[in-house]
Amino acid sequence: MAFLKKLLPGTPALGLATLAFLGLAAYEGLAWSRFERDNRALAEPGRITLTDDTDRELVFAAARAQAARGNEQEALRLYNTVLREGTPEFRERVHYNIANLYLREAAPLWNAVGVLEYARVDTxxxxxxxSYRAALRLNPDAWDARYNLEYAHRITPPPKERAKSDFQGSKSSVFATMPSLPGGGP
Amino acid sequence: MSSSGHDSLLADWRPRALALESSIKQCLIGMDGPIRHITLAIFARGHVMLEGDVGVGKTTLLRAVARGIGGAYERIEGTIDLMPNDLVYHTYINEDGKPQVDPGPILKHGPELSVFFFNEVNRARPQVHSLLLRVMAERSVTAFNREHFFPHLQVFADRNRVEKEETFEIPSAARDRFLMELHIEAPEDQAERLELMFNPRFHDVDKLLESIVPGVLPYREIAGLAPIIQESVRASDALQQYALALWEATRKPAAYDVAIGNLDMDQLILAGASARGVSMMMRAARVAAWLDGRDYLVPEDIRGVFRETTAHRVFFHPVYELRRSELIGELMTGILNNVPAP
Amino acid sequence: MALMRSIALMLCLAAGALRAETAAPHLELQASRDFGYTLGSLIEHHLRLWLPDGAELVTPLLPSPGAVNDWLDLRTLRWEQESAHVVRIDVTYQVFKGIRDPETAVIPPLAIAYRVGGTNAEIHTPEWSFGLIPLIPPATPDDKVMLRGDAHERQFPAQSAFYRFVAFLSAAALGVLALASRFGLIPGLGRRRPFADACRRIARLRSASPGVRLDAGLRAVHEALAKTHGKPVFPAMLDAFFEARPVFAPLRAEFEAFFDASQRHFFEPGAEETDVSVHCQALEGFCRRCARLERSA
Structure with missing residues (x-):
């Protein structure tokens, strides 16, 4: 017992330590309550109201909810507000989701119309x-990004000509066939 | 008288006082405490109230004291029809068939009266109490158109605590005039009890008291000695602080963490010890210091007389007054236990 | 033994001959493997460059991270002077080549600049070809490929924050408890040491004048006694005190002496305080002995 007592710090040190622990506890308690609140918000991302100091993870969730609702423009706008913030892991996810937005718009176009929508698909x-590259630079092990990027390469014009091509017939504009020219891309 | 004269006077008197104490102790068993307190009272020139059961030796004690002090001794029994006049004079038809007025017990011995014992004082009427008050306070009484003084008078009163019927509670002003209130109880010690029961020496009180040398103390000189004792015994600052704290504690026990059960101490006390009370306490304490051979006070002197000089001066709220006998002891013990010195 | 020494000698000679031969700069490339890479893979090249005497690497001219061509990124390049003549260079590439069928890709030569005798020269890494395989099975038509889904949002670490909160709160509570017991606010927890406290108080008084010190010291010991006994202790109560706290019985004589001294100091007016400092020392010793007994209780 006496030995134990000797190990205990002096009263001033004990007081300081107690104060420090109190401070840490207050900090963690606040963090905990905030996390709980934010997790509840995450459970219903469609209802998130965004303000200037909304956590970026909530913005991310809200963007995803917008995308799910088919509102890609708003989703992109939201993703772009948090694109340059946060941890590499977070930025990787944002880049990946942005890339997915573009690719999911391009893929059906490509598969349906093929080279006719060359300009839009290309853009x-x-x-x-x-965006996939940005994501992969942040995390080379992002296998989803690798896979989707490979797919993006597959549908990159000029592709292998599709078997049934009416390239000449329904071309809407001569400019649209030229790579890297604005042709109605987003 | 010079101070060295005082010193030798005090030194002369101390053995006498101790001799009185020890000779009384020989006659009374198991009463060392009360005997010491009565000795203190004698030299503090204070009156004493005795309280106790019937037949515990109160009267024997007082007779022994009276014999030891010497001087005239008078005694009166309190009864409900006792009137103040009965103390001062009594009238009768003398042998010539004429009415005659003779001085009563108080006046009979004139200024030589040294011990006046009022037995069963609570049976007497308040009118008698007020006369007694005056006798005790001023050591004088007005009778036959003049004042009579009793410079050596010491009053002992005795209160029967068994019976409450046909009794008159002594007013607090009168109680406050008693230096001490002593509780006399039969000895607790078994050997002493056996001694009392079987030793024939204690069965014949008159013969027993004869063993006391009469007039061990020249009673006439006590009145002169008492102030010298009071002057010669000094009190240090620390002791004064202690005495003050004791007094304060009788007024506000809660301030000294004195607690009795779960009583609200602020509700309990109606009035703490009076200023006269504490000055009497200090008088007795100084005598104790002198008897102990010191010329300065120590806390033990005060502690030794605190209960006896103070308990009867603390007044409870009426609600608690009925439980006085059980509460006052705890209060006094609590105060003594909780007031630190120094 | 003699044989081994001769072999070692021969090896040394061979090494010396090698050095003499490689007076011209010379570069060696090491890679863990050259197959099984896919889009997004990192490729690490470890280069060792032997430079002749007087030659040194021109570090500002080393290739900087960035795109090498349209499908290859140079991600990092670190170099380290391994010895006077040898520089070690670690290069990491990332492949972004989209393919439909397995193919062999070639990493183009990398120019490493060095300076010898005031002129810059370059040495090129060899071309390095490696096997690249697709992630999407080769025969799958484009419209049959299922894209990978979006990344999900992460839950906030509420639980771990809660655990930390509880942990810190308990630590703080423990601290408060320890403090409270130290100040004697919790009866029964943490034994109080009145005499030890008194000793500390007396020790603190060392700078005070002897008279003040004796006065305060005696009071401190009286207080310690009262705290130990639960009520003030007076000389007449010593028997009861020793009965209740037999630990202190061995010091009976000292207790009596203490009460004598205290009585003299506080109550005997004009008592000559002879050699107060000696009294102070005695008091301090007495208090220390009491504290020791108190600890053993």
Whole structure:
């Protein structure tokens, strides 16, 4: 017992330590309550109201909810507000989701219309690829990003001509066939 | 008288006082405490109230004291029809068939009266109490158109605590005039009890008291000695602080963490010890210091007389007054236990 | 033994001959493997460059991270002077080549600049070809490929924050408890040491004048006694005190002496305080002995 007592710090040190622990406890308690609140908000991302100091994870969730609702423009806008913030892991996810937005718009177009929508597909795919690369630079092990990027490469014009091509017939504009020219991309 | 004269006077008197104490102790068993307190009272020139059961030796004690002090001794029994006049004079038809007025017990011995014992004082009427008050306070009484003084008078009163019927509680002003209130109880010690029961020496009180040398103390000189004792015994600052704290504690026990059960101490006390009370306490304490051979007070002197000089001066709220006998002891013990010195 | 020494000698000679031969700069490339890479893979090249005497690497001219060509990124390049003549260079590439079928890709030569005798020269890494395989099975038509889904949001670590909160709160509570017991606010927890406290108080008084010190010291010991006994202790109560606290019985004589001294100091007016400092020392010793007994209780 006496030995134990000797190990205990002096009264001033004990007081300081107690104060420090109190402070840490207050900090963690606040963090905990905030996390709880934010987790409840995450459970219903459609209802998130965004203000200037909304946590970026909530913005991310809100963007995803917008995308799920088909409101890609708003989703992109939200993703872009948090694109340059936070941890590499977070930025990787944002880049990846942005890339997915572009690619998911490009893929059906490509598969349905093929080279006829060359300009749009080209632009969208180029944007998607850029974002996938950004994601992969942040995390080379992002296998989803690798896979989707490979797909983006597959549908990159000029592709292998599709078997049934009416390239000449329904071309809407001569400019649209030229790579890297604005052709109605986003 | 010079101070060295005082010193030798005090030194002369101390053995006498101790001799009185020890000779009384020989006659009374198991009463060392009360005997010591009565000795203190004698030299503090204070009156004493005795309280106790019937037949515990109160009267024997007082007779022994009276014999030891010497001087005239008078005694009167309190009864409900006792009137103040009965103390001062009594009238009768003398042998010539004429009415005659003779001085009563108080006046009979004139200024030589040294011990006046009022037995069963609570049976007497308040009118008698007030006369007694005056006798005790001023050591004088007005009778036959003049004042009579009793410079050596010491009053002992005795209160029967068994019976409450046909009794008159002594007013607090009168109680306050008693230096001490002593509780006399039969000895607790078994050997002493056996001694009392079987030793024939204690069965014949008159013969027993004869063993006391009469007039061990020249009673006439006590009145002169008492102030010298009071002057010669000194009190240090620390002791004064202690005495003050004791007094304060009788007024506000809660301030000294004195607690009795779960009583609200602020509700309990109606009035703490009076200023006269504490000055009497200090008088007795100084005598104790002198008897102990010191010329300065120590806390033990005060502690030794605190209960006896103070308990009867603390007044409870009426609600608690009925439980006085059980509460006052705890209060006094609590105060003594909780007031630190120094 | 003699044989081994001769072999070692021969090895040394061989090494010396090698050095003499490689007076011209010379570069060696090491890679863990050259197959099984996919899009996004990192490729690490470890280069060792032997430079002749007087030659040194021109570090500002080393290739900087960035795109090498449209499908290859140079991610990092670190170099380290391994010895006077050898520089070690670690290069990491990232492949972004989209393919439909397995193919062999080639990393183009990398120019490493060095300076010898005031002129810059370059040495090139060899071309390095490696096997690249697709992630999407080769025969799958484009419209049959299922894209990978979006990344999900992460839950906030509420639980771990809660655990930390509880942990810190309990630590703080323990601290408060320890403090409270130290100040004697919790009856029964943490035994109080009145005599030890008194000793500390007396020790603190060392700078005071002897008279003040004796006065305060005696009071401190009286207080300690009262705290130990639960009520003030007077000389007449010593028997009861020793009965209740037999630990202190061995010091009976000292207790009596203490009460004598205290009585003299506080109550005997004009008592000559002879050699107060000696009294002070005695008091301090007495208090220390009491504290020791108190600890053993």
């Amino acid at each position: 969208l795919v180029a944007l998607a690829k850029e």
